[in-house]
Amino acid sequence: MSITVSIKEMLEAGAHFGHQTKRWNPKMRPYIFTQRNGIHIIDLDQTAAQAKKAANFILETVASGKRVLFVGTKKQARETIAEAAKKADQFYVINRWMGGTLTNFKTIKASIDRMVKLMEMRDNGEFEKLIKKEGLKMARSIEKLEENLGGIREMKKAPGAVILVDPSHEHIAKKEAMRLNIPVVALLDTNCDPDNIDYPIACNDDAIRSIQYFMDLFTEACIEGGKLRDVRIRADQEKSAQRKEEEKKSMPRVREKKMAGNKTRAYTAKKAEHEEGASAEEVETFAKASAEKKEN
Structure with missing residues (x-):
């Protein structure tokens, strides 16, 4: 582009x-x-x-x-x-x-926050509760702040x-x-x-x-x-x-592999147990169970 x-x-x-x-x-x-x-x-x-x-x-x-x-x-x-x-x-x-608009933005941001707060007070009708002189003073403060800071009101960090x-x-x-x-x-x-x-x-x-x-x-x-x-x-x-x-x-594939691994480890453990002296009856039972699993 x-x-x-x-x-x-x-x-x-x-x-x-x-x-x-x-x-x-x-x-x-x-x-x-x-x-x-x-x-x-x-x-x-x-x-x-x-x-x-x-x-x-x-x-x-x-x-x-x-x-x-x-x-x-x-x-x-x-x-x-x-x-x-x-x-x-x-x-x-x-x-x-x-x-300091860029190099001391923390101070500038404080002024922006003050401007926003004053604007919210004005919009909420709080200025009407003040004496006339104080209300006019607040209004002039907003006008001056907005004139200088209105264009960077939403700026949160240094521009690109x-x-x-x-x-x-x-x-x-x-x-x-x-x-x-x-x-x-x-x-x-x-x-x-x-x-x-x-x-x-x-x-x-x-x-x-x-x-x-x-x-x-x-x-x-x-x-x-x-x-x-x-x-x-x-x-x-x-x-x-x-x-x-x-x-x-x-x-699902990961779970299948994990289950297959568990079966293999169980078979290996049983085989080792037989080799170390398992009874003939245990070996026969284990063999039948393994055969049935293969058929299924």
Whole structure:
């Protein structure tokens, strides 16, 4: 299963427009095609290859049972990123990256638990029992917590990958992911530093249409990865059921062999007893019993 990337659609989205030449990062030189009117033009042939590689990585990450964290706090990217993450059933941070979101998740989880508890109190009507001032204070607390933590409310452990829109702007998230060895996929413009990015995608990381194109691509990768994960789970369940059925069928044969072994041991013991001095009468009785068993 592979994700399709269209250079034509990237051109239409303006993904090839970089920053002004005076604001560039020399480390991005390999991804620049040319410059025009003081603006760097990104080589979309390379971008297409990078995007396809990143999308297939995301697909396989989700297929393996892991979740992905979308991060983009730039104003023009927030809504697009949140919609993509929700559609893909993944985590997201779009307002403010709280320090320690990855590296000190225990503390972040405590804040998430507090948010959930306050929301339950509100929904149960407990705020109505408080004085107006206290109720408003609680409501503002929920609003602030949900704004910063709502997108990671269901996150129980570190994600399998982090997707960044503009790693220069999301440098703290990038450092935390690096520290935990979490693979990073990033949209980076000609002013960014591509170092320590596992899956860099050179593109216009400011234009809404450009960001939308790549978010749609990653959403598709997550959805296809989820389908593949479900197929693998069903296949494993079928194999497990088949093994159990085979074991169940083999049980009668195992019991038959065990009973045959017991008979053989009994015969051997009786024979040895005779050889050690059993009476003729005992031998004759034993012989008759053995003959009858054989006939039956």
